[in-house]
Amino acid sequence: MNTLQVWVVRTLLKNTTIILFLLLFVGFGLLAPNFLSLRNLEIIISNASYIGIIAVGMTFVLLTGGIDLSVGSVMYVSAVVVGLLIENYDFSIAAALMVGFLAGLAFGLFNAVVITLLGIPPFIATLVTMIAGRGVGLLLTRSAAVDFPDELTMLSAVRVFGIQLNIFIFALVVLAATVFLMLTASGRRLYAVGNDPEAARKAGINATALIAMTYVISGGCAALAGFVSISQLGRVNAGFGMGDEFDAIAAAVLGGASLFGGVGTAFPGTVLGTIMIQMVQAGLVFIRVDLYIQPIVMGGIIFFAVFLDSFRRVQLKKLERRNIMRLSDS
Amino acid sequence: MKLATNLLLSACLVVPMAFASSAYAADKKLTIAFSFQDLETEFWVAGHQAITSTLEERGFNVIEKNASEDANKQLEQVKSVIAQGVDGIIIIPKDGELAVTIGKLANQAGIPYGVFNRPPSSKDAKALVAVADNRKISAEAAGFMAEQAKKLGRKVTPAILVGDLGDPNAVERRQGFLDAIEANPDLWTGAPIEIPTKWDANTALANLQSALQANPDIDFLFVSSDFLFPVVKSVLAPLGKWEKSGSDNHVILGGVDGDKTACKLLGDGYLDATGVQDVYNEADLVLDAITEAVKAGEKTPEKWMLDPGFALTLGNYDAKKDDMWGCKLLAQKGK
Numbered sequence: 198m199n200t201l202q203v204w205v206v207r208t209l210l211k212n213t214t215i216i217l218f219l220l221l222f223v224g225f226g227l228l229a230p231n232f233l234s235l236r237n238l239e240i241i242i243s244n245a246s247y248i249g250i251i252a253v254g255m256t257f258v259l260l261t262g263g264i265d266l267s268v269g270s271v272m273y274v275s276a277v278v279v280g281l282l283i284e285n286y287d288f289s290i291a292a293a294l295m296v297g298f299l300a301g302l303a304f305g306l307f308n309a310v311v312i313t314l315l316g317i318p319p320f321i322a323t324l325v326t327m328i329a330g331r332g333v334g335l336l337l338t339r340s341a342a343v344d345f346p347d348e349l350t351m352l353s354a355v356r357v358f359g360i361q362l363n364i365f366i367f368a369l370v371v372l373a374a375t376v377f378l379m380l381t382a383s384g385r386r387l388y389a390v391g392n393d394p395e396a397a398r399k400a401g402i403n404a405t406a407l408i409a410m411t412y413v414i415s416g417g418c419a420a421l422a423g424f425v426s427i428s429q430l431g432r433v434n435a436g437f438g439m440g441d442e443f444d445a446i447a448a449a450v451l452g453g454a455s456l457f458g459g460v461g462t463a464f465p466g467t468v469l470g471t472i473m474i475q476m477v478q479a480g481l482v483f484i485r486v487d488l489y490i491q492p493i494v495m496g497g498i499i500f501f502a503v504f505l506d507s508f509r510r511v512q513l514k515k516l517e518r519r520n521i522m523r524l525s526d527s
Numbered sequence: 528m529k530l531a532t533n534l535l536l537s538a539c540l541v542v543p544m545a546f547a548s549s550a551y552a553a554d555k556k557l558t559i560a561f562s563f564q565d566l567e568t569e570f571w572v573a574g575h576q577a578i579t580s581t582l583e584e585r586g587f588n589v590i591e592k593n594a595s596e597d598a599n600k601q602l603e604q605v606k607s608v609i610a611q612g613v614d615g616i617i618i619i620p621k622d623g624e625l626a627v628t629i630g631k632l633a634n635q636a637g638i639p640y641g642v643f644n645r646p647p648s649s650k651d652a653k654a655l656v657a658v659a660d661n662r663k664i665s666a667e668a669a670g671f672m673a674e675q676a677k678k679l680g681r682k683v684t685p686a687i688l689v690g691d692l693g694d695p696n697a698v699e700r701r702q703g704f705l706d707a708i709e710a711n712p713d714l715w716t717g718a719p720i721e722i723p724t725k726w727d728a729n730t731a732l733a734n735l736q737s738a739l740q741a742n743p744d745i746d747f748l749f750v751s752s753d754f755l756f757p758v759v760k761s762v763l764a765p766l767g768k769w770e771k772s773g774s775d776n777h778v779i780l781g782g783v784d785g786d787k788t789a790c791k792l793l794g795d796g797y798l799d800a801t802g803v804q805d806v807y808n809e810a811d812l813v814l815d816a817i818t819e820a821v822k823a824g825e826k827t828p829e830k831w832m833l834d835p836g837f838a839l840t841l842g843n844y845d846a847k848k849d850d851m852w853g854c855k856l857l858a859q860k861g862k
Contacts (some may be wrong), residue, residue, distance in 0.1 A: 213862030229741060237740050244733035331595065340575075342754070354765055430728050432613050432757040436567040437728070439596060478730075479737040488689055 207516055211511040214453060214469050217502055222471065225480035232483045239361065242289035245475035247422040247429075249468060251441060252448040253374045254418025256467045257411040259449055260378075260391045262458025263319035265412060268419040268445060269438035270330030275301040276333045276433045280343035291348055297418045302338065304330060306415020309409035313391035323412075335435060336361070341368060343433045348429040363425045371416065376465035393457030448474055451502050473502065529679060544609045557821055558588040559738045560608035561621040564645075568754040569786040570806060571619065573852055574643060577810035578617060585818060598625045605629045609636045615821045617641040619811060621797065623648030624697040630654045631748075637826035641817040645808055646695050646831075653829035655820065657812035658837045660681035661696050661744045664802030665703025665783055666710075669749050671800040672781045673711045675772070675841075676747055682713075683747040686720040686738060686757075688731055690751040697726070700783050703802070728758050736763045746778050753784035753853070756792060771796035772841055785839060790854040793844050801839040809834045818846060 209216065226233035251268050277413045279297035282288035288296070304326060313324040355362040378384035390404045391395040398404050422441075427433055446456075452470025455463025459465065477498050481491045537843035559582055566572050577680060590608055594601035596849055598621040605616060606794040614822045618634050618641070620626035626642050630652025633640035642654040654775040676683045687704050692695025703720075706721055735747055739762065746768075747758045750759055763769040763778060773796070786804030792798035820828040839851050848854045 221822050231741060234740075238738055240736050244729075244736065247729070248738040328595075335593075336564070340572050342569065343759070350761060353761070426729060429761055430734055431759055431761050432728070434728065434754060435565060436596065436726075440727075441729075475733065478733060481735050482722060485720065485741075485743040488692060488721050491723060520677075 207513065210513050210516070213276055213505050213509045214473075215378055215450075215465065217505060218469050218473050218476075221476060221480065221498070225476070225483060229480075229483040236242060237479070239364070241475050242364050242367070242472055243361050243429075244479070244508050245471045246363040247365050247426040248441060248475070249414075249471035250370050250422040250425060251417050251445040251469050252452075252467045253370050253444045253463045254415035255442075256345075256374070256449045256452075256454050256461050256463055257387070257414045258319070259446075259454045259456060260387050260458060260461050261408045262391050262394070262456075263312070263408065263411065264323065264446070264456070265308065265415045266320065266442050267304060267326035267330055268415060268422075269333065269441040271301050271304045271329045271416050271419040272426070272438035272441060273422035273433065274304065274330050274334045274337075274426050276423040277337050277438060279424065279427070280336060280345055280433055282331060283346060283349070284343065290346075294424055297424065298417065301418075301420020301423070302413055303416070304413050306353060306418065309412040312412060313405045313409045317437045318414075331439075338433075338435070340435050342435075343468070345427055345431050345433075347431075350428060352427040363428065366421065366425055369463050370421065370467055378463060383410075384436040387411070391460070393459075444474065448501060451499060451506075453506055463522050468489040474499070534791060551722075556586060556588045557591060557614040558611075559615040559617060559817065559821070560590040560592065560605070560611075560613040561603050562592040562601055562608070563592060563616045563643075564594050564601065564621040564832040566593070568595070568752065568784070569574055569853065569856070570644075570752075570784050570804065571752075573806045573856065574619065574810060575806050576644065578814065581814050585814070592620060592711075596621060602623060602629060605632060609633065609638060613638060615639045615641065615817045617643060617817060618643050619643045620647070621692075622693045626654070627652050631646070634827045639817055639820040639825060640829050641813040643813050644696070644804070644806075648695055650829075650831075653827040655813055655828055657694075657802035657809040657815040657816075657834065658745060658830045658831070659809065659834045661699035661799045661802070661804075662703040662706065662784065664804065664838060665700040665749075666706040667703075667839070668781045668783065668800040668802040669704045669707030669788075670710065671838055671840040672747060672749065672779045673707055673714055675779050675799050676714055677711075680714045684716045684720070684742060684744045685747040685749070686722060686742070686745045687749045688722050688724050688735065688751055690724060691726045691788055692723075693728070701800075704749045704751075716744070724751070724755065726752065728755065731755050731758045734760060735759065739766065746782050748778050750780070750782040753782040753786040753789040756782065756788050756798070759799075769797065772799055774775065785851045786853040787857045787860070789839075789854070790851060793839060793841065793848070796841070798841075799852075800838050802836060803839050803851045803853075804836050805834050805850075840858065 211373040219294030255265060277299040278300045279293045282293040282296055282302055308323055308326055312319050352362055386402045387407055389402060392406050394404050403516050448471040449467045561578055563575055566575055571808050575834040588747045616638055626647035627649055629794055630640050630647055634653050644658055646656050646658040648652060685708060689701050718831055720738055720742055760769050768776050768778050780798050781800045783802040785801055787803040789798060839847055
C-alpha cells in the first residue's frame with residue numbers, strides 16, 4: 198500500500214463508529230424518508246440524553262477498569278427523594294433537586310469508599326448498592342408511584358439557546374467530561390491508571406483517589422439522569438431505572454470504551470454509542486419491523502458494531518506495526 | 528406393685544404430652560408463601576395488599592418474597608419456601624414460563640400452588656389460577672373506542688402500545704385490540720401501528736415519540752396498561768393532542784387495568800375507555816381456592832378461574848365507576 202492508501206485505510210478505521218452511525222442514519226432514512234428530519238434527530242438525542250448522562254459517568258468508571266451496576270438504583274432513589282420532598286415537605290423544586298443530587302453523590306461516595314478503602318471488587322460493591330439502593334427507594338415509597346408537579350415536567354419543554362433542556366444538560370455533561378479527560382492532568386492520569394494501575398502508582402499517581410472520584414462522578418451523573426428522565430415522564434414507578442445500567446454500559450462499550458480500562462472517550466465515543474442505540478430503536482419503530490423481530494435486529498446491530506470496533510483495533514495495530522518497520526528501513 | 532408404679536408414671540408423662548400435642552395441632556397456624564414479581568404498578572400494589580391482608584385475616588402465617596422482577600430470584604425464593612415446608616404457595620410470576628417451572632416444583636413437593644393474575648404459559652403444572660380475561664376486556668375497551676371513532680364519520684389511524692411480549696397478559700391484550708380492529712375493517716386508514724414498550728416508561732416514551740414522528744396522523748391509541756398514561760400525556764401534550772373527548776385534536780384513547788389514573792382521566796374526559804381487571808375478585812378467587820385445598824389436604828389441586836372484568840367507558844362511567852378498583856382507591860384518597 199502506498200502512503201495515500203494507508204492514510205485512507207487508517208482514517209476509515211479510526212472513524213468506523215461515525216461511519217456506521219451515518220450509514221444507519223441514512224439507511225433508516227432511505228426506508229422511511231421522514232426519519233432524516235432534524236426534528237427526528239432532536240427526538241432521538243432527547244430520548245438518548247438520560248442514558249447518555251449515565252453512560253458518561255460509566256465511561257469514567259470503565260476507564261479505571263471498574264464497573265458501576267448501581268446507577269439504575271441511584272437514579273431511582275434520587276428521583277424518589279426529589280418527588281417526596283416536593284410532595285410531602287413542600288420543598289421548592291430547586292432545593293429538592295439539590296438534595297436528590299446530593300443523594301446520588303452520597304451513593305457514589307459509598308461505592309468509592311467500599312471499593313477503594315475496603316478493597317471490595319467493584320462488581321460486588323456496586324451490586325450490593327444496586328440491591329440496597331432499590332430497597333431504600335421502595336422503603337421510602339412503599340412501592341407506590343411518585344408523581345411530580347407540572348412545574349417540573351414542564352421543564353422538559355424549556356429550551357436553552359434553542360436547544361431542548363435535557364439535550365442541553367447532556368451536552369454540558371459531555372463537555373465537562375471531555376474537557377476533564379482530554380485537557381487536564383487528572384484526566385490523563387485516569388487513562389494511565391486504567392492502562393496499568395501498578396505502573397501509575399509507581400509513577401506517583403494517587404490511583405486510589407482517582408478511582409474513588411470516578412464512582413462519585415458516576416453517582417452524580419445517575420442522579421442527574423434521573424432528573425432528566427422525570428422531567429419527561431412526570432412519574433416514577435418502582436421499576437424506574439431498572440436495567441439502565443446495562444444500557445449505559447452497552448452505550449459506552451459501543452462507543453469504544455474497553456471493559457478492561459484505559460480506553461474510551463466521552464466524546465465522540467460514548468455520545469455516538471448512546472445515540473446509535475436510540476437511533477436503531479427509533480428506526481425499527483419508523484420502518485415498522487415486526488415486534489418479535491425487533492430485539493433480534495437490535496442485538497445484531499450492536500454485535501456488528503462491537504465486532505467492527507474490535508476488527509478495526511486489530512487492523513490499526515497492524516498498520517502501525519508496518520509503519521514502524523518502514524521508518525526503520527528508511 | 529412395681530408394674531403399677533411404672534404404669535402410673537408412664538401415664539403421668541404420656542397423658543399431658545398427648546393433651547399438649549392435640550392443643551398444639553389445634554393452635555398450629557398454616558403458612559402460605561406469597562412471592563410476587565414486583566410492586567411496580569398500582570395494580571400489583573393493590574393485588575399484593577388484597578392477598579396479604581386477606582391471608583392474615585384468615586389466620587394464616589404469611590411469608591412474603593419480593594422477586595424484584597428477577598425470574599431466577601423468584602425461582603430460588605420458591606425453592607427456599609418449599610424447603611421450609613410451607614402449606615401453600617401463591618405467586619405473581621415474573622412471566623408465564625416461570626409460572627410453569629415453579630408449578631412443577633410445587634407439584635413435586637405436594638404443596639398447593641396458586642397463581643394470581645399472570646397465567647402460566649401452559650397447563651403442564653397443576654395450579655389454581657385466577658386471571659382476568661385480558662383479551663375480552665381489551666376487545667371491549669377497544670370496541671368502545673371504535674364506536675367513538677365511527678362518530679367522527681371518517682377513517683382513523685390506529686396504534687397500540689404493546690407490553691412485554693414475554694408476558695401472556697400483554698399478548699392477550701394485544702390480541703383483544705386486534706380483535707376490535709378486525710371487527711371494524713372499514714374504519715382504519717391502514718394496519719395498526721404497533722409500538723413496543725417492554726413495560727418500561729422510558730422505552731414507551733421514546734417509541735411513542737418516534738411512532739408519532741413517523742405517523743403524525745395517529746388518532747386512535749390503545750395503551751396496554753394504564754400505568755403508561757402519564758407517558759402518553761407527556762408525549763401528546765406538547766403536540767396539542769392531549770385534549771378531551773369531543774375536541775378536534777382529541778386522540779381516541781383506551782387502556783387496560785382500571786387504576787386511579789385511568790379513573791381520573793375518564794372522569795375528566797381525556798380517556799375514552801379502559802378494560803378493568805377486578806383485582807379484589809381475582810384475589811378472592813385464588814385465596815378461596817387455596818384455602819380450601821390446604822384445609823382439605825389436597826396436594827396438587829388444579830382450577831383455572833376467569834375474572835370476566837368489564838370495560839369502563841365514557842358511556843357507562845357514572846353507572847359503573849364504583850365497580851372499578853382504581854376509582855375505589857381514588858375515592859379513599861379523596862377522603
